[in-house]
Amino acid sequence: MPELPEVEVVRAGLEAHVSGRMITEVEVLHPRAIRRHELGAEDFSGRLSDVKITAARRRGKYLWLELSDGQAMLAHLGMSGQMLIQPRDAPDEKHLRVRFRFADEGPELRFVDQRTFGGLALAELTEVDGTELPATIAHIARDPMDPRFDLDQAVRALRSRRTELKRALLDQTLVSGIGNIYADEALWRSKLHWARPTGRLTAAQGRTVLTAASDVMAAALVVGGTSFDALYVNINGESGYFDRSLDAYGQEGLPCGRCGTPIRRDPFMNRSSFSCPRCQPRPRTR
Numbered sequence: 001m002p003e004l005p006e007v008e009v010v011r012a013g014l015e016a017h018v019s020g021r022m023i024t025e026v027e028v029l030h031p032r033a034i035r036r037h038e039l040g041a042e043d044f045s046g047r048l049s050d051v052k053i054t055a056a057r058r059r060g061k062y063l064w065l066e067l068s069d070g071q072a073m074l075a076h077l078g079m080s081g082q083m084l085i086q087p088r089d090a091p092d093e094k095h096l097r098v099r100f101r102f103a104d105e106g107p108e109l110r111f112v113d114q115r116t117f118g119g120l121a122l123a124e125l126t127e128v129d130g131t132e133l134p135a136t137i138a139h140i141a142r143d144p145m146d147p148r149f150d151l152d153q154a155v156r157a158l159r160s161r162r163t164e165l166k167r168a169l170l171d172q173t174l175v176s177g178i179g180n181i182y183a184d185e186a187l188w189r190s191k192l193h194w195a196r197p198t199g200r201l202t203a204a205q206g207r208t209v210l211t212a213a214s215d216v217m218a219a220a221l222v223v224g225g226t227s228f229d230a231l232y233v234n235i236n237g238e239s240g241y242f243d244r245s246l247d248a249y250g251q252e253g254l255p256c257g258r259c260g261t262p263i264r265r266d267p268f269m270n271r272s273s274f275s276c277p278r279c280q281p282r283p284r285t286r
Contacts, residue, residue: 002077004143004177005217006225006240007063010083013235014056014065014109017085022052022103033097033111036076036121047122048073048100060143060176064134066125072134074121075111081118084110085235143177144214155206158198165201166194166273169213178213181226181249184274186213188248193280194266194273200283219245248274 002010026048028034028041037044052068063083064072075083084093085107093112098120100109111120123134131148133140141157142149157174158165168174169183178186187194189212192205220226224240233239243250247257252265256276266273 001061001079001179002225003061003179003182003217004058004145005182005220005242007058007061007077007177008145008221009225009234009240010077011056011058011063013085014063014083017107017235018053018065018100018102018109019055020052021106022050023048023100024050024103025099025101027099027101028097029099030097030113030116032116033113033119034121035119044120044122047071059131059133059137059140059146060172061179062134062137062140062176064123066132070125072123072125074123074134074136076118076121078113078115078118080114082110082112082233082237083235084112084233084237086110140172141174141176144175144210145177145217151207151210152203154210155203158206158210159201159203161198163198164194165192165196165198165209166268168198169209170269175210175213177217180268180271180273181246182213182217182220184249185216185247186210187280188274188276189216191279193282194268194275196283248276250274 026045028045031041034041034044053065054068055066057064057066064074066072087107093110095112095114096110097113098111123136125132126135126138128138154175158168161168166183166187169178186209190209192209220242223242224234224238226240226242248263251263251274253262256263256279259276259278261276261278263274264277
């Protein structure tokens with residue numbers, strides 16, 4: 001699933017290319033793409049007709065378009081969702097699910113999703129701590145790149161949980177935006193093992209790992225995010241290049257960039273966690 005840098009790349013592209021444009025037609029080509037809209041495709045299309053997109057927003061890994069009628073269209077990218085800007089005469093993508101046409105007769109916005117795990121949904125906006133969010137994600141915490149992110153508060157939230165550190169980093173109600181890739185990278189940079197109990201995490205270690213997460217995501221953002229396959233792309237269909245700069249994630253068997261020890265892969269929550277056995281020693285059990 002795309003993480004904060006990848007979603008921010010898409011958000012910035014949408015802000016540049018669809019903000020301020022009036023939707024005139026929405027064509028739903030696959031019902032699963034709007035399965036969260038219980039009233040169906042006709043109602044979904046009708047609600048968006050003659051509505052202007054006023055802004056593209058993001059919190060953590062969640063992306064939405066603010067609309068002139070006071071609603072928001074939340075985009076769940078899932079494992080393979082893509083928001084693409086295409087000329088009106090461009091051939092349809094094989095997995096095109098929803099098409100948006102605009103009053104200016106300019107390029108279309110297309111939602112493409114090979115695996116149909118993603119989708120679009122309409123939501124009411126609600127104010128949470130001075131910020132308007134779609135009501136369905138009002139529980140999501142601020143992310144480390146949010147100007148109003150409170151580092152000390154986030155550290156306290158991490159340390160208050162009784163779980164493993166990586167599980168806490170992935171908990172979007174504590175800190176949003178961090179997924180499997182950038183959690184492993186932040187832990188490697190911090191020399192902390194993913195299984196360290198949060199109850200034994202010092203405040204200084206908490207600040208270090210969250211700062212590392214912010215730094216590594218900022219670096220990934222500069223090069224368009226991380227693409228391991230053709231499914232994550234920006235609005236122009238282009239891949240990101242941060243996979244070439246990864247120190248831990250996906251590097252099993254390759255030498256650690258600090259000490260040369262082969263990176264290890266461990267099973268983690270039906271996925272994998274990558275770390276250096278020497279730089280990130282597993283915590284002792286009491």
